[in-house]
Amino acid sequence: MHMTMQGVWRSLLLVVGIIIVIVMLFPLYWALVGSLKTNNQIFAIPATILPTTPTFGSYLTAFRTEGGDLLSSLIISAGTVVLALFIAAPAAFALAHFRFRVTAAVIIALLLAQMIPPVILANSMYVIFNRVGLLNSYLGLIIADSALAIPFAVLILRAYMQSIPWELPEAAFVDGANDIVTFIWIIVPISRSAIITAGLFTFLFAWGDFLFALTMITKPGIEPITLGLFSFIGNFSQQWNDVMATAIIASIPAAILLIVAQKYIASGLIAGSLKE
Numbered sequence: 001m002h003m004t005m006q007g008v009w010r011s012l013l014l015v016v017g018i019i020i021v022i023v024m025l026f027p028l029y030w031a032l033v034g035s036l037k038t039n040n041q042i043f044a045i046p047a048t049i050l051p052t053t054p055t056f057g058s059y060l061t062a063f064r065t066e067g068g069d070l071l072s073s074l075i076i077s078a079g080t081v082v083l084a085l086f087i088a089a090p091a092a093f094a095l096a097h098f099r100f101r102v103t104a105a106v107i108i109a110l111l112l113a114q115m116i117p118p119v120i121l122a123n124s125m126y127v128i129f130n131r132v133g134l135l136n137s138y139l140g141l142i143i144a145d146s147a148l149a150i151p152f153a154v155l156i157l158r159a160y161m162q163s164i165p166w167e168l169p170e171a172a173f174v175d176g177a178n179d180i181v182t183f184i185w186i187i188v189p190i191s192r193s194a195i196i197t198a199g200l201f202t203f204l205f206a207w208g209d210f211l212f213a214l215t216m217i218t219k220p221g222i223e224p225i226t227l228g229l230f231s232f233i234g235n236f237s238q239q240w241n242d243v244m245a246t247a248i249i250a251s252i253p254a255a256i257l258l259i260v261a262q263k264y265i266a267s268g269l270i271a272g273s274l275k276e
Helices: 002-035 057-097 103-115 118-132 138-161 167-174 179-190 192-207 211-216 225-235 240-270
Strands: none
Touching (some): 002 240, 057 138, 057 179, 057 192, 057 240, 103 138, 118 138, 179 192, 192 240
Protein backbone atom coordinates (compact mmCIF):
# COMPACT_ATOMS: atom_id res chain seq x y z
CA MET A 1 0.00 0.00 0.00
CA HIS A 2 2.85 2.35 0.88
CA MET A 3 4.58 1.69 -2.45
CA THR A 4 1.32 2.27 -4.31
CA MET A 5 0.77 5.64 -2.63
CA GLN A 6 4.37 6.58 -3.30
CA GLY A 7 3.93 5.75 -6.98
CA VAL A 8 0.74 7.80 -7.17
CA TRP A 9 2.47 10.74 -5.48
CA ARG A 10 5.41 10.60 -7.90
CA SER A 11 3.05 10.40 -10.87
CA LEU A 12 1.12 13.39 -9.55
CA LEU A 13 4.32 15.39 -9.15
CA LEU A 14 5.34 14.43 -12.68
CA VAL A 15 2.03 15.62 -14.09
CA VAL A 16 2.28 18.89 -12.16
CA GLY A 17 5.84 19.38 -13.41
CA ILE A 18 4.81 18.76 -17.03
CA ILE A 19 1.93 21.25 -16.70
CA ILE A 20 4.29 23.90 -15.28
CA VAL A 21 6.78 23.35 -18.11
CA ILE A 22 4.01 23.62 -20.72
CA VAL A 23 2.71 26.86 -19.20
CA MET A 24 6.22 28.35 -19.09
CA LEU A 25 7.16 27.30 -22.63
CA PHE A 26 3.84 28.14 -24.30
CA PRO A 27 4.70 31.84 -24.91
CA LEU A 28 7.96 30.77 -26.58
CA TYR A 29 6.09 28.23 -28.69
CA TRP A 30 3.49 30.80 -29.69
CA ALA A 31 6.23 33.27 -30.64
CA LEU A 32 7.88 30.57 -32.79
CA VAL A 33 4.60 29.78 -34.52
CA GLY A 34 3.80 33.46 -34.99
CA SER A 35 7.22 34.12 -36.50
CA LEU A 36 6.46 31.58 -39.24
CA LYS A 37 3.13 33.19 -40.13
CA THR A 38 2.21 36.32 -41.99
CA ASN A 39 0.79 39.18 -39.98
CA ASN A 40 -2.73 38.45 -41.27
CA GLN A 41 -2.46 34.78 -40.29
CA ILE A 42 -1.49 35.72 -36.72
CA PHE A 43 -4.76 37.59 -36.21
CA ALA A 44 -6.89 35.17 -38.21
CA ILE A 45 -9.92 33.64 -36.48
CA PRO A 46 -9.89 30.81 -35.60
CA ALA A 47 -6.18 30.71 -34.72
CA THR A 48 -4.16 27.77 -35.99
CA ILE A 49 -1.80 25.81 -33.76
CA LEU A 50 0.69 25.35 -36.61
CA PRO A 51 1.37 27.66 -39.58
CA THR A 52 -0.39 26.37 -42.70
CA THR A 53 2.17 27.96 -45.05
CA PRO A 54 5.39 28.66 -43.07
CA THR A 55 7.37 31.69 -44.19
CA PHE A 56 10.83 32.82 -43.08
CA GLY A 57 10.58 36.37 -44.37
CA SER A 58 10.20 37.74 -40.85
CA TYR A 59 13.58 36.27 -39.88
CA LEU A 60 15.26 38.03 -42.79
CA THR A 61 13.68 41.28 -41.63
CA ALA A 62 14.79 40.64 -38.05
CA PHE A 63 18.40 39.97 -39.05
CA ARG A 64 18.45 43.02 -41.31
CA THR A 65 17.08 45.41 -38.68
CA GLU A 66 18.40 43.87 -35.44
CA GLY A 67 21.65 42.19 -36.48
CA GLY A 68 23.74 45.03 -35.06
CA ASP A 69 21.88 44.92 -31.75
CA LEU A 70 22.47 41.18 -31.54
CA LEU A 71 26.20 41.74 -31.99
CA SER A 72 26.14 44.45 -29.31
CA SER A 73 24.49 42.05 -26.86
CA LEU A 74 27.14 39.41 -27.56
CA ILE A 75 29.95 41.94 -26.94
CA ILE A 76 28.36 43.24 -23.74
CA SER A 77 27.52 39.78 -22.37
CA ALA A 78 30.95 38.31 -23.16
CA GLY A 79 32.68 41.35 -21.66
CA THR A 80 30.54 41.08 -18.54
CA VAL A 81 31.45 37.41 -18.09
CA VAL A 82 35.17 38.16 -18.40
CA LEU A 83 35.10 41.12 -16.01
CA ALA A 84 32.81 39.48 -13.46
CA LEU A 85 34.79 36.23 -13.27
CA PHE A 86 38.11 38.10 -13.25
CA ILE A 87 36.98 39.82 -10.05
CA ALA A 88 34.69 37.19 -8.50
CA ALA A 89 36.96 34.13 -8.74
CA PRO A 90 39.96 35.56 -6.80
CA ALA A 91 37.60 37.22 -4.31
CA ALA A 92 35.81 33.92 -3.71
CA PHE A 93 39.13 32.12 -3.23
CA ALA A 94 40.26 34.69 -0.67
CA LEU A 95 36.98 34.53 1.24
CA ALA A 96 36.95 30.73 1.18
CA HIS A 97 40.52 29.89 2.20
CA PHE A 98 41.90 32.85 4.09
CA ARG A 99 40.74 34.02 7.47
CA PHE A 100 39.85 37.68 7.68
CA ARG A 101 38.05 39.45 10.46
CA VAL A 102 35.78 41.10 7.93
CA THR A 103 34.83 37.89 6.07
CA ALA A 104 31.42 37.62 7.72
CA ALA A 105 30.72 41.30 7.07
CA VAL A 106 31.70 40.92 3.41
CA ILE A 107 29.40 37.92 2.96
CA ILE A 108 26.51 39.83 4.53
CA ALA A 109 27.27 42.79 2.27
CA LEU A 110 27.18 40.52 -0.78
CA LEU A 111 23.83 39.09 0.31
CA LEU A 112 22.45 42.57 0.88
CA ALA A 113 23.70 43.63 -2.56
CA GLN A 114 21.47 40.95 -4.06
CA MET A 115 18.45 42.55 -2.40
CA ILE A 116 18.97 46.05 -3.78
CA PRO A 117 16.47 46.76 -6.59
CA PRO A 118 18.34 47.17 -9.89
CA VAL A 119 16.48 50.42 -10.56
CA ILE A 120 18.31 52.02 -7.62
CA LEU A 121 21.67 50.87 -8.98
CA ALA A 122 20.74 52.09 -12.46
CA ASN A 123 19.87 55.60 -11.26
CA SER A 124 23.06 55.86 -9.19
CA MET A 125 25.24 54.54 -12.00
CA TYR A 126 23.70 56.96 -14.48
CA VAL A 127 24.85 59.92 -12.39
CA ILE A 128 28.36 58.48 -11.98
CA PHE A 129 28.75 57.33 -15.59
CA ASN A 130 27.50 60.67 -16.88
CA ARG A 131 30.32 62.42 -14.99
CA VAL A 132 33.08 60.06 -16.15
CA GLY A 133 31.87 59.70 -19.74
CA LEU A 134 30.75 56.06 -19.71
CA LEU A 135 27.24 56.60 -21.02
CA ASN A 136 26.52 55.15 -24.47
CA SER A 137 29.55 52.86 -24.32
CA TYR A 138 30.18 49.12 -24.21
CA LEU A 139 32.41 49.57 -21.16
CA GLY A 140 29.69 51.38 -19.25
CA LEU A 141 27.15 48.60 -19.84
CA ILE A 142 29.72 45.91 -19.05
CA ILE A 143 30.55 47.56 -15.72
CA ALA A 144 26.87 48.06 -14.89
CA ASP A 145 25.96 44.43 -15.64
CA SER A 146 29.05 43.21 -13.76
CA ALA A 147 28.01 45.16 -10.67
CA LEU A 148 24.84 43.07 -10.59
CA ALA A 149 26.51 39.75 -11.41
CA ILE A 150 29.67 39.85 -9.26
CA PRO A 151 28.03 39.39 -5.82
CA PHE A 152 26.08 36.38 -7.09
CA ALA A 153 29.18 34.88 -8.72
CA VAL A 154 31.28 35.37 -5.57
CA LEU A 155 28.71 33.56 -3.42
CA ILE A 156 28.52 30.59 -5.81
CA LEU A 157 32.28 30.29 -6.23
CA ARG A 158 33.04 30.73 -2.53
CA ALA A 159 30.60 27.97 -1.56
CA TYR A 160 32.26 25.62 -4.04
CA MET A 161 35.83 26.56 -3.14
CA GLN A 162 35.12 25.92 0.54
CA SER A 163 34.63 22.26 -0.36
CA ILE A 164 38.14 21.99 -1.82
CA PRO A 165 40.46 20.26 0.68
CA TRP A 166 42.94 22.78 2.04
CA GLU A 167 45.67 20.15 1.72
CA LEU A 168 45.83 20.76 -2.05
CA PRO A 169 46.81 24.44 -1.99
CA GLU A 170 48.87 23.82 1.15
CA ALA A 171 50.95 21.22 -0.71
CA ALA A 172 51.56 23.79 -3.44
CA PHE A 173 52.70 26.31 -0.83
CA VAL A 174 55.14 23.75 0.54
CA ASP A 175 56.56 23.27 -2.97
CA GLY A 176 57.21 26.98 -3.21
CA ALA A 177 54.14 28.19 -5.13
CA ASN A 178 52.67 31.52 -4.13
CA ASP A 179 48.98 32.36 -3.80
CA ILE A 180 48.60 33.49 -7.41
CA VAL A 181 50.19 30.35 -8.88
CA THR A 182 48.16 28.13 -6.55
CA PHE A 183 44.95 29.86 -7.53
CA ILE A 184 45.60 29.69 -11.30
CA TRP A 185 46.98 26.15 -11.55
CA ILE A 186 45.12 24.33 -8.77
CA ILE A 187 41.98 26.14 -7.62
CA VAL A 188 40.70 27.26 -11.04
CA PRO A 189 40.87 23.79 -12.72
CA ILE A 190 39.21 22.13 -9.72
CA SER A 191 36.48 24.78 -9.64
CA ARG A 192 35.70 24.47 -13.35
CA SER A 193 32.05 23.48 -12.81
CA ALA A 194 31.37 26.37 -10.45
CA ILE A 195 33.16 28.85 -12.72
CA ILE A 196 31.17 27.71 -15.76
CA THR A 197 27.95 27.97 -13.76
CA ALA A 198 28.77 31.46 -12.51
CA GLY A 199 29.81 32.50 -16.02
CA LEU A 200 26.59 31.14 -17.49
CA PHE A 201 24.36 33.01 -15.07
CA THR A 202 26.45 36.14 -15.57
CA PHE A 203 25.96 35.85 -19.33
CA LEU A 204 22.21 35.41 -18.85
CA PHE A 205 22.06 38.45 -16.53
CA ALA A 206 23.79 40.60 -19.14
CA TRP A 207 21.97 39.10 -22.13
CA GLY A 208 18.55 39.71 -20.61
CA ASP A 209 19.31 43.12 -19.15
CA PHE A 210 16.89 45.84 -20.15
CA LEU A 211 16.91 48.31 -17.26
CA PHE A 212 20.62 49.18 -17.36
CA ALA A 213 20.57 49.41 -21.15
CA LEU A 214 17.54 51.69 -21.11
CA THR A 215 19.20 53.90 -18.50
CA MET A 216 22.77 54.00 -19.86
CA ILE A 217 21.96 54.28 -23.58
CA THR A 218 20.60 57.70 -24.47
CA LYS A 219 21.23 57.65 -28.22
CA PRO A 220 21.31 55.02 -31.00
CA GLY A 221 24.52 53.20 -31.73
CA ILE A 222 25.23 50.28 -29.39
CA GLU A 223 21.78 49.18 -28.30
CA PRO A 224 21.63 45.56 -27.03
CA ILE A 225 19.00 43.23 -28.41
CA THR A 226 16.61 43.78 -25.48
CA LEU A 227 16.52 47.52 -26.07
CA GLY A 228 16.48 46.98 -29.82
CA LEU A 229 13.47 44.68 -29.49
CA PHE A 230 11.70 47.30 -27.39
CA SER A 231 12.36 49.93 -30.05
CA PHE A 232 11.40 47.46 -32.78
CA ILE A 233 8.01 46.92 -31.18
CA GLY A 234 7.44 50.67 -31.08
CA ASN A 235 8.52 51.24 -34.69
CA PHE A 236 6.87 48.19 -36.26
CA SER A 237 3.99 47.50 -33.89
CA GLN A 238 1.77 46.24 -36.72
CA GLN A 239 4.27 43.58 -37.90
CA TRP A 240 4.07 41.13 -35.03
CA ASN A 241 5.55 38.29 -37.04
CA ASP A 242 8.78 40.32 -37.36
CA VAL A 243 8.70 41.10 -33.65
CA MET A 244 8.26 37.42 -32.74
CA ALA A 245 11.06 36.40 -35.09
CA THR A 246 13.35 38.90 -33.39
CA ALA A 247 12.39 37.50 -29.98
CA ILE A 248 13.16 33.94 -31.12
CA ILE A 249 16.55 35.00 -32.50
CA ALA A 250 17.32 36.79 -29.23
CA SER A 251 16.63 33.62 -27.23
CA ILE A 252 18.84 31.31 -29.32
CA PRO A 253 22.29 32.15 -27.82
CA ALA A 254 21.04 31.72 -24.24
CA ALA A 255 19.34 28.43 -25.13
CA ILE A 256 22.50 27.08 -26.77
CA LEU A 257 24.59 27.97 -23.72
CA LEU A 258 22.12 26.30 -21.36
CA ILE A 259 22.13 23.11 -23.42
CA VAL A 260 25.91 22.99 -23.74
CA ALA A 261 26.63 23.80 -20.08
CA GLN A 262 23.80 21.88 -18.42
CA LYS A 263 26.06 19.10 -17.15
CA TYR A 264 28.13 21.67 -15.23
CA ILE A 265 25.20 23.58 -13.73
CA ALA A 266 24.06 20.99 -11.19
CA SER A 267 27.53 20.39 -9.73
CA GLY A 268 28.24 24.10 -9.74
CA LEU A 269 25.08 25.04 -7.87
CA ILE A 270 25.33 22.16 -5.41
CA ALA A 271 28.68 23.72 -4.53
CA GLY A 272 30.12 21.83 -1.62
CA SER A 273 27.94 18.74 -1.76
CA LEU A 274 29.70 17.14 -4.71
CA LYS A 275 33.33 17.32 -5.78
CA GLU A 276 34.80 16.62 -9.14
